[in-house]
Structure formats: C-alpha cells, structure tokens
Amino acid sequence: MEYVSTRGSQGASIDFEGATLAGLASDGGLYVPREWPRLTGTEIAAMRGLPYPELAARVMEPFVGDSLAPDRLRALCEEAYGRFAHAAVTPLVQLDERHWLLELFHGPTLAFKDVALQLLGLLFEEFLGRNGGKLTIVGATSGDTGSAAIDAVAGREGVEIFMLHPHGRISDVQRRQMTSVLAPNVHNIAIDGSFDDAQAFVKRMFGDPELTGRFHIGAVNSINWARLMAQVVYYFAAALQLGAPDRRVAFSVPTGNFGDVFAGYVAHRMGLPIEQLIVATNVNDILHRALSQGDYSAAAVTPTAAPSMDIQVSSNFERLLYDAGGRNAAALADQMRQFEASKATRLTNSQRESIAALFTSARAEPADMTAAMRWAREACGELIDPHSAIALHAARASDLSADVPIVTLATAHPAKFRDAVERATGQRPSLPARIGDLFAREERYAELPGDYAAVRDFIAARATPAR
Numbered sequence: 001m002e003y004v005s006t007r008g009s010q011g012a013s014i015d016f017e018g019a020t021l022a023g024l025a026s027d028g029g030l031y032v033p034r035e036w037p038r039l040t041g042t043e044i045a046a047m048r049g050l051p052y053p054e055l056a057a058r059v060m061e062p063f064v065g066d067s068l069a070p071d072r073l074r075a076l077c078e079e080a081y082g083r084f085a086h087a088a089v090t091p092l093v094q095l096d097e098r099h100w101l102l103e104l105f106h107g108p109t110l111a112f113k114d115v116a117l118q119l120l121g122l123l124f125e126e127f128l129g130r131n132g133g134k135l136t137i138v139g140a141t142s143g144d145t146g147s148a149a150i151d152a153v154a155g156r157e158g159v160e161i162f163m164l165h166p167h168g169r170i171s172d173v174q175r176r177q178m179t180s181v182l183a184p185n186v187h188n189i190a191i192d193g194s195f196d197d198a199q200a201f202v203k204r205m206f207g208d209p210e211l212t213g214r215f216h217i218g219a220v221n222s223i224n225w226a227r228l229m230a231q232v233v234y235y236f237a238a239a240l241q242l243g244a245p246d247r248r249v250a251f252s253v254p255t256g257n258f259g260d261v262f263a264g265y266v267a268h269r270m271g272l273p274i275e276q277l278i279v280a281t282n283v284n285d286i287l288h289r290a291l292s293q294g295d296y297s298a299a300a301v302t303p304t305a306a307p308s309m310d311i312q313v314s315s316n317f318e319r320l321l322y323d324a325g326g327r328n329a330a331a332l333a334d335q336m337r338q339f340e341a342s343k344a345t346r347l348t349n350s351q352r353e354s355i356a357a358l359f360t361s362a363r364a365e366p367a368d369m370t371a372a373m374r375w376a377r378e379a380c381g382e383l384i385d386p387h388s389a390i391a392l393h394a395a396r397a398s399d400l401s402a403d404v405p406i407v408t409l410a411t412a413h414p415a416k417f418r419d420a421v422e423r424a425t426g427q428r429p430s431l432p433a434r435i436g437d438l439f440a441r442e443e444r445y446a447e448l449p450g451d452y453a454a455v456r457d458f459i460a461a462r463a464t465p466a467r
C-alpha cells in the first residue's frame with residue numbers, strides 16, 4: 001500500500017512503515033492511502049465471529065501491505081489486545097431496542113486511544129528494530145491520547161516521548177495517569193494555553209530544522225495514519241455483531257480531532273454498509289458548523305466537562321476535505337493555508353454535497369450531556385462519561401428510520417471524569433483496580449509558557465539525537 005500526503009502536489013508516496021515513522025508529511029499534509037482497499041460483502045460476512053485480534057489483522061492487512069508479514073501483524077495484534085481487560089476487547093452493550101454502546105475503554109488507560117496506541121507502540125518497536133536509531137515522539141493531548149501513548153512507549157528501547165497538555169484543563173485522573181509515569185523516556189509538559197495551541201506547536205515541530213536536523217521526530221496523535229487504521233477495526237466489530245453486511249448500521253461519535261469518526265468513514269469506504277455517521281460535538285462546535293453550514297471557522301475554546309473534546313482545530317478534518325474535494329492536493333493545500341492564516345475557510349459545494357451523503361452532526365449543550373448521562377443511568381443502568389453522553393444525546397436526537405440500529409461510541413471510562421459523572425447522576429464511579437492507587441503516586445511534569453520557542457528549546461535540550 002502506498003501513502004500520499006493530502007497536500008502533496010508532486011504525488012510522491014511512501015509505504016506503511018514510512019508513514020508510521022514519519023507521522024506528518026514534510027509539506028504539512030497528512031498521509032492517506034493512495035486508494036481505499038475494498039472488501040466484498042462475502043469477505044465481510046466471513047469476518048463474523050472472529051476473535052478481535054484476528055479481525056484486526058484482517059481489516060488492517062491491506063493498509064499494512066508489505067511492511068509486515070501477515071503472521072507478524074497477527075502476532076502484534078494478539079499482543080496489543082491481550083492487554084485489554086475485556087475478552088471482547090470492545091464489547092457492545094444494548095441500551096434499548098435501537099441504541100447500543102460500543103465500550104472502547106477497556107484498555108490500560110481507560111479510553112479508546114488504547115485501541116490504536118497499544119498497537120502503535122509495538123509497530124514503533126518493530127520498525128525501529130529494523131532500522132536502528134532513536135525516535136523522538138512529540139504529542140499534544142487534551143487528556144486521553146497522552147496517557148495512552150505514554151503507557152504504550154514507557155520504557156521501550158529507541159523511543160522517547162514529549163507530551164504537551166493544556167495546564168489545568170484536563171481532569172485530575174487524566175493528568176495523573178500521565179504525570180505519574182516516571183520512566184526516563186517520558187517527559188510531560190504542561191503548557192499555558194489550550195489543546196489547540198499544543199497541537200499547533202507539535203505540527204510546527206515537524207517542519208522546524210532546529211529539531212528535524214538532529215532528531216527523528218515522530219507522532220502519536222491521530223495525524224499518524226496508523227492510529228486511524230487501528231480504529232477502523234471496531235466499526236467492523238460492532239457492525240458485524242448487528243448483522244452487517246446484510247444490515248446497515250449508524251454510528252454516533254463524540255468528536256474533537258475527527259480521528260475516531262474518520263476511521264468510521266474509512267470503514268465505509270472499505271465497503272462496510274454504514275447508514276450514517278453522526279458527528280457529535282460539545283459547545284466547541286466548529287465541526288457541527290462546518291457540516292451543517294459549510295462554515296469551518298475556529299472560535300476561542302470554551303472549557304467544558306468533556307475536556308478531551310475542547311478542540312477547535314480538528315486535524316483529521318483535512319483528510320475528509322481532501323477526499324470530498326476529489327483528492328485535489330493543490331486545492332486542499334490552498335484551503336488549509338487559508339484556514340491556518342485566518343482560522344476560517346468555507347467548504348466548497350462539492351465538498352459539502354459529498355460529505356452530506358454519509359455524515360450528519362449535532363451540538364450538545366451542557367444540559368443535554370447531563371440528561372444523557374442520567375438517562376443511561378436511570379433507564380439502562382449504565383454509568384457513562386461526559387464524552388460518550390454527548391454522542392448518546394446526538395444518537396437519541398437522530399431522525400434516522402427506527403429500524404436502523406445506532407451505535408454510540410463510549411470513548412472513555414466514567415471514572416476518568418468522576419466529578420462530572422457524580423454531578424449528573426449522583427453516583428461517583430470508582431477507579432478500576434489497575435489505577436486504584438493513582439492519587440498516591442508521585443507526579444513529575446514541567447510547566448512552560450505558551451510559547452513555541454520555549455517548548456522547542458526544552459525538547460531540544462533533552463532529546464536524544466537520531467543516531
């Protein structure tokens with residue numbers, strides 16, 4: 001499989017191993033497969049009932065291509081998903097006649113990020129083992145990617161990680177899950193700013209010769225294609241259980257950086273019969289405005305009880321705009337330059353039409369989120385986290401025909417957001433045993449101003465040169 005950059009006017013391509021280790025393309029674009037692999041209905045039907053690691057290997061094989069032998073990919077999937085606390089890895093729970101919850105939080109750090117990052121940690125080790133050298137990972141987190149990435153690479157040979165989070169804007173559990181990992185290859189940085197600021201710094205580092213000249217910079221955010229690839233699998237897992245490919249299924253996805261829902265789009269492009277993808281946002285609703293009105297313009301970020309979705313500049317939307325615009329890299333590069341300069345652009349009519357064929361969107365107010373948490377608790381006996389509640393609200397507000405099952409992606413364990421869950425439901429979720437002592441652990445992190453040079457210099461002074 002060949003990968004091209006969304007902004008790559010020369011059409012140069014690299015393979016899966018290259019895309020995984022590069023993270024972001026040098027022209028600032030994101031890597032996408034040159035074409036979407038297609039599965040037939042018979043091939044999809046043959047995946048019914050497979051154990052999750054086997055399903056994962058089958059779905060990902062076309063994307064991995066020659067970079068890994070099929071048996072090796074299977075072995076890595078076994079290892080990655082063997083660390084999950086549920087035998088089904090991503091179990092599907094029925095809420096009522098038409099609503100289902102896809103629980104994506106049974107991994108080591110209790111959020112959906114583990115599904116991809118447990119595998120990505122192993123892929124880094126595999127590929128670096130072939131080539132030697134050191135990978136310096138730079139990442140930005142609004143709370144969940146950070147701990148999942150740190151768990152996946154802490155103590156691993158050949159990799160070090162610098163993770164930026166917005167100071168004071170993530171939950172205490174989220175922060176401690178990162179800052180209490182004291183392995184020498186882990187560096188946490190709290191910056192004075194928003195997640196968007198942190199993500200902009202990270203993207204800038206990939207084009208900064210002060211760093212790229214000395215270090216091999218890598219990515220764990222969903223700008224890295226391998227992250228999305230691994231997330232495609234659970235759309236297949238859920239839809240197959242509900243009758244795919246003979247029955248169409250809809251998904252409601254709590255959305256921030258557009259990675260999770262883009263993985264659903266990839267599943268659809270591969271041939272999984274998805275009726276609709278519902279993009280659910282909180283009041284930081286740039287994606288809702290873009291999808292409903294064509295207005296992709298960033299406003300100031302409002303802190304909410306769903307902090308992981310307090311995002312305005314949504315990395316993976318670029319991948320969708322690229323595909324929806326007919327894969328015209330030069331036009332997309334202009335559109336993204338305009339957005340980067342003015343924080344605003346409009347979708348073209350053809351982008352809007354193409355996107356509307358599969359996607360819809362909804363914005364949840366704080367009261368909607370609370371009501372959804374209460375309904376899940378009182379009507380279905382399920383405690384859900386604020387992010388999942390936003391998507392459940394959108395699912396329940398959907399006007400889809402009643403015979404289409406709607407799967408809400410439950411992206412985080414309620415214990416990560418205990419205060420918000422308790423405020424909404426009166427019940428305080430307890431920390432799972434594996435992090436039961438979290439509040440007794442020592443924390444370590446640096447505090448830096450929201451200044452690119454300060455962050456870059458901090459990293460340059462501590463990172464290990466590529467060779």
Ligand SMILES: Cc1ncc(COP(=O)(O)O)c(C=O)c1O
Nearest residue numbers: 144255256257258259260308411
């Ligand atoms: C718990 C949770 N839900 C939803 C999201 C949004 O997912 P995405 O950024 O892939 O749109 C995030 C952050 O990414 C998250 O941490």
Ligand SMILES: N[C@@H](CCOP(=O)(O)O)C(=O)O
Nearest residue numbers: 141142143144145221222308
């Ligand atoms: N919500 C995320 C933000 C980063 O998203 P990513 O999927 O691009 O890594 C977080 O929890 O950090």
